[in-house]
Amino acid sequence: MTHPVSTAHLIANMQDARDRTLELVHDLDDQQIMGPKIRTVNPLKWEIGHTAHFYEFFILRQLYGYDSVIGDRADQLYDSINIHHDVRWDLPLPNREETLAYMQTVLDRLGERLDGGMATEQDSFIYQFGIFHEDMHTEAFLWARQNLAYPTPTLAVAADVTAERSAGRHQGWASVPGGTFTMGAKKSAPFMFDNEKWAHEVVIAPFEISKAAVSNGEFQAFVDDGGYENEKFWGADGWRWRQEVKAEHPVYWQPDGPGKWVVRRFDRTFPLPADEAVIHVNWYEANAYCNWAGQRLPSEAEWEAAALGEAGSDGRLATVKRRYPWGDTAPDPDHANLDGRGLGPVDVAALAAGDSAFGCRQMLGNVWEWTADTFGPFAEFSADAYKEYSAMLFGDTKVMRGGAWTTRSRMIHGTYRNFFGPERRDVFVGFRTCRKGGPA
Numbered sequence: 001m002t003h004p005v006s007t008a009h010l011i012a013n014m015q016d017a018r019d020r021t022l023e024l025v026h027d028l029d030d031q032q033i034m035g036p037k038i039r040t041v042n043p044l045k046w047e048i049g050h051t052a053h054f055y056e057f058f059i060l061r062q063l064y065g066y067d068s069v070i071g072d073r074a075d076q077l078y079d080s081i082n083i084h085h086d087v088r089w090d091l092p093l094p095n096r097e098e099t100l101a102y103m104q105t106v107l108d109r110l111g112e113r114l115d116g117g118m119a120t121e122q123d124s125f126i127y128q129f130g131i132f133h134e135d136m137h138t139e140a141f142l143w144a145r146q147n148l149a150y151p152t153p154t155l156a157v158a159a160d161v162t163a164e165r166s167a168g169r170h171q172g173w174a175s176v177p178g179g180t181f182t183m184g185a186k187k188s189a190p191f192m193f194d195n196e197k198w199a200h201e202v203v204i205a206p207f208e209i210s211k212a213a214v215s216n217g218e219f220q221a222f223v224d225d226g227g228y229e230n231e232k233f234w235g236a237d238g239w240r241w242r243q244e245v246k247a248e249h250p251v252y253w254q255p256d257g258p259g260k261w262v263v264r265r266f267d268r269t270f271p272l273p274a275d276e277a278v279i280h281v282n283w284y285e286a287n288a289y290c291n292w293a294g295q296r297l298p299s300e301a302e303w304e305a306a307a308l309g310e311a312g313s314d315g316r317l318a319t320v321k322r323r324y325p326w327g328d329t330a331p332d333p334d335h336a337n338l339d340g341r342g343l344g345p346v347d348v349a350a351l352a353a354g355d356s357a358f359g360c361r362q363m364l365g366n367v368w369e370w371t372a373d374t375f376g377p378f379a380e381f382s383a384d385a386y387k388e389y390s391a392m393l394f395g396d397t398k399v400m401r402g403g404a405w406t407t408r409s410r411m412i413h414g415t416y417r418n419f420f421g422p423e424r425r426d427v428f429v430g431f432r433t434c435r436k437g438g439p440a
Helices: 006-022 044-061 074-079 096-112 121-147 218-225 234-245 281-294 300-308
Strands: 173-176 179-185 198-202 207-210 253-255 261-265 268-271 368-374 398-400 419-422
Touching: 006 096, 006 121, 006 207, 044 074, 044 096, 044 121, 121 368, 173 300, 179 234, 207 300, 218 261, 218 281, 234 281, 281 368, 300 398
Parallel strands: none
Antiparallel strands: 173 207, 179 198, 253 261, 261 268, 368 398, 398 419
């Protein structure tokens, strides 16, 4: 069950999430805030209204009997389950001022009903879920801005990460012993999403996993070697995707002469940073690279064991595990590239303080990481109040773990499971690789 938190904590985090939303749309004109109709992004004016509707529907209306601020229109405009993506540009959306007023009124009502002291367990869960839902959407706002080549956003949290962008390579393999590992969230966890339920034992064979995510330079070797043109690396589904979109390299790379590449980040283009983690590659691209390199993607259980596990006194995987790769203390800038502070990924050797017990770097933050597995429920799965959050995507998506530079540090933890279709390469995802041959 969710640990109770203070109402002051909830109010502060709701405001912080809203401040990030406003940072990401305030500089856009009326045309940009709608944007072109693209399958992988929403019109931002619709999406920011939807974040308010989520709070209003699940907290104020469902739990506490409030009427909607804007009446019946709320569900007709902002219900993401029942309003098909392709029609969201054609809805009679309120103008910008009316949308912002709706968002503020909902936020005010949410705060007013919290009366100080500690929140109830129910409020602690559902308010945090609403905050994290808005955090997920602010990450989506960032990939929309990237997809549409909008200006680099101005974030109050942005910091100088020059040192992290000159840290260089971090090669080599971490050996993870076999054993019985407890995967998923324990019932004592401070907060978890429904697809993390519940902790259960899995048996893992010894394996080796790369100490760092695959870098741009490493992935460039695959591109330059003709990896995109060689069907044998791709599998049937991957090759079909590659032919349909005519992919020849990662989506935001551009050739700049023989053996040279530039990359676009938001509205800026610059030489490809060789030692930064490769990002915006889909599952098919990651899997093809692995086949080319004679390696493989880690299973979800292997990823979690490498990130959170420890070796016991007998040399096997221990029964205890950490909440984060480095321990149980919450993320900070010394441990992980999160919260948007770097406005992009950093070199794979940066942030050694965040290493896991087995020496794996950046398993939280920087770039999401694909795993080999298709997203599905654990044996004791049960849906929470937002019943469609996970179940609708079981069987159709691949599991991503670890968070990216865009992910909010308050939301991410080691057992968090994300999920996208294997064709998606607009999201902030890269990967690391595995190979067999760890200790017996």
